[in-house]
Amino acid sequence: MSAYILILDDDADVATAAQMLLRRRYGQVATLCDPASLPALLARGVPDVVLLDLNFTPGRINGAEGLALLDVLRAQANPPAVIAMTAYADVPLAVEALKRGAGDFITKPWGNARLIAAVDQALARREAGRGASAGSPELMGESRAMRELKALIASVAPTEANVMVLGENGVGKELVARAIHAASRRASGTLLAVDMGALPESTFESELFGHRKGSFTDAKADRAGRFQAARGGSLFLDEIGNMPLAAQAKLLTALERREVTPIGADKPEAIDVRIISATNLDEARLFDPSVFRADLLFRLNTIVIRVPPLRERREDVPLLLAHYLKMYETQYQRPARNVAAGALDTLVLHDWLGNVRALRHACERAVILGQGAEYSVADFGLPSLAQATTPAAADIVVVPALADAPASASSGDTTLDAIERAAIAATLAQFNGNISHAAKTLGISRAALYRKLGKHGI
Ligand SMILES: Nc1ncnc2c1ncn2[C@@H]1O[C@H](COP(=O)(O)OP(=O)(O)OP(=O)(O)O)[C@@H](O)[C@H]1O
Numbered sequence: 001m002s003a004y005i006l007i008l009d010d011d012a013d014v015a016t017a018a019q020m021l022l023r024r025r026y027g028q029v030a031t032l033c034d035p036a037s038l039p040a041l042l043a044r045g046v047p048d049v050v051l052l053d054l055n056f057t058p059g060r061i062n063g064a065e066g067l068a069l070l071d072v073l074r075a076q077a078n079p080p081a082v083i084a085m086t087a088y089a090d091v092p093l094a095v096e097a098l099k100r101g102a103g104d105f106i107t108k109p110w111g112n113a114r115l116i117a118a119v120d121q122a123l124a125r126r127e128a129g130r131g132a133s134a135g136s137p138e139l140m141g142e143s144r145a146m147r148e149l150k151a152l153i154a155s156v157a158p159t160e161a162n163v164m165v166l167g168e169n170g171v172g173k174e175l176v177a178r179a180i181h182a183a184s185r186r187a188s189g190t191l192l193a194v195d196m197g198a199l200p201e202s203t204f205e206s207e208l209f210g211h212r213k214g215s216f217t218d219a220k221a222d223r224a225g226r227f228q229a230a231r232g233g234s235l236f237l238d239e240i241g242n243m244p245l246a247a248q249a250k251l252l253t254a255l256e257r258r259e260v261t262p263i264g265a266d267k268p269e270a271i272d273v274r275i276i277s278a279t280n281l282d283e284a285r286l287f288d289p290s291v292f293r294a295d296l297l298f299r300l301n302t303i304v305i306r307v308p309p310l311r312e313r314r315e316d317v318p319l320l321l322a323h324y325l326k327m328y329e330t331q332y333q334r335p336a337r338n339v340a341a342g343a344l345d346t347l348v349l350h351d352w353l354g355n356v357r358a359l360r361h362a363c364e365r366a367v368i369l370g371q372g373a374e375y376s377v378a379d380f381g382l383p384s385l386a387q388a389t390t391p392a393a394a395d396i397v398v399v400p401a402l403a404d405a406p407a408s409a410s411s412g413d414t415t416l417d418a419i420e421r422a423a424i425a426a427t428l429a430q431f432n433g434n435i436s437h438a439a440k441t442l443g444i445s446r447a448a449l450y451r452k453l454g455k456h457g458i
Pocket residue numbers: 128129130131132133136138139140141167168169170171172173174175176278279280356357360
């Protein structure tokens with residue numbers, strides 16, 4: 001997987017060790033020990049992920065320098081995902097960094113596997129949302145469905161009720177979670193997102209509940225779990241439908257008792273988080289006890305919010321197109337152009353099987369590739385008509401892939417691209433469109449799979 005990673009750390013040994021580890025996996029890894037050189041480095045290109053040491057000057061532990069650098073990074077037009085690092089098991093500082101836009105934190109010394117997992121997740125989230133939190137923090141749409149959705153968010157947000165957000169891939173579930181948090185009494189706290197589908201079972205407890213130094217081989221320092229880091233704020237449990245049953249049992253115990261026990265600790269710690277969860281599983285699967293525990297569902301879905309697919313609120317398409325075309329025109333410094341009248345009709349009638357995310361990718365493509373005075377349909381690279389009109393199924397990723405895979409195989413198309421597309425389609429079908437499982441089986445990261453879905457128009 002290729003990506004551009006920057007390590008900002010005053011300790012050259014630490015930076016070099018991380019660089020050697022990460023270079024093998026991601027390719028381009030830069031280190032910077034002097035924060036004064038950051039602006040010049042950013043002017044040459046913004047990294048995908050920055051590992052940011054919060055304490056530059058030895059002995060200083062208030063993190064002010066790191067937080068100031070975080071502000072500089074977040075102010076970039078296309079900000080990198082930031083993973084905050086601290087040598088101290090300093091939860092308040094890590095939480096402050098999360099509040100100010102870091103996506104994750106790790107404590108030094110880190111285990112190699114943990115560092116790689118953190119970078120992988122940062123890349124996957126960046127690719128999946130293309131900055132769900134940046135670039136378009138606002139939930140756009142004036143259709144009746146969106147107005148009702150916003151009204152529901154407004155009435156639910158101030159309560160402490162746990163909320164479960166349901167909807168197909170790319171409909172905006174994470175944006176809904178962010179809107180709930182922003183309008184809640186916990187808004188001054190952090191909203192910490194965890195991809196439950198991507199958490200390895202072996203590190204599940206440590207990631208969520210934390211651990212004490214020495215409680216297992218890799219536990220070189222105390223580590224706060226996500227529940228502790230989100231204290232006073234909200235915890236967004238994304239892809240909840242992809243959790244193995246054993247992990248579901250552990251999560252249930254924590255929620256029932258309202259406390260968690262870090263691995264190696266002798267006392268439980270009370271939790272103070274509001275849980276917002278999300279899944280793209282359709283409700284039939286979610287209510288199947290072999291997939292998801294009913295008692296856990298009952299804890300999570302005090303309020304259920306369903307986000308309708310874009311094809312059920314086509315009125316929103318022109319607004320979203322205008323927003324994302326403008327955004328990418330600014331980002332790529334291209335002239336402002338209109339969508340040709342006939343093209344707009346086609347785009348509104350298109351089924352957008354990847355929902356708003358697909359529309360956003362299509363806009364980016366049109367801005368980069370469009371040559372005419374106006375945008376034409378071709379600029380948006382829509383999948384073929386046959387795919388676009390396939391009846392919608394519960395999981396939008398699967399439908400076009402299934403429709404297309406046998407066709408390319410039987411038509412004898414054996415180009416590498418066609419084979420890759422068919423393999424992805426078949427794997428997605430096998431796992432009901434579950435991105436995490438499909439990526440694992442294909443041996444690539446979720447970020448890479450999302451890229452390939454975009455490339456093949458799946
Ligand atoms: N109503 C909306 N207005 C503006 N942008 C939106 C809207 N809904 C979704 N998006 C954009 O579409 C992309 C996908 O949104 P988001 O990550 O919230 O979807 P999701 O349902 O959580 O997806 P997944 O199930 O794949 O995790 C993001 O870039 C987001 O900014």
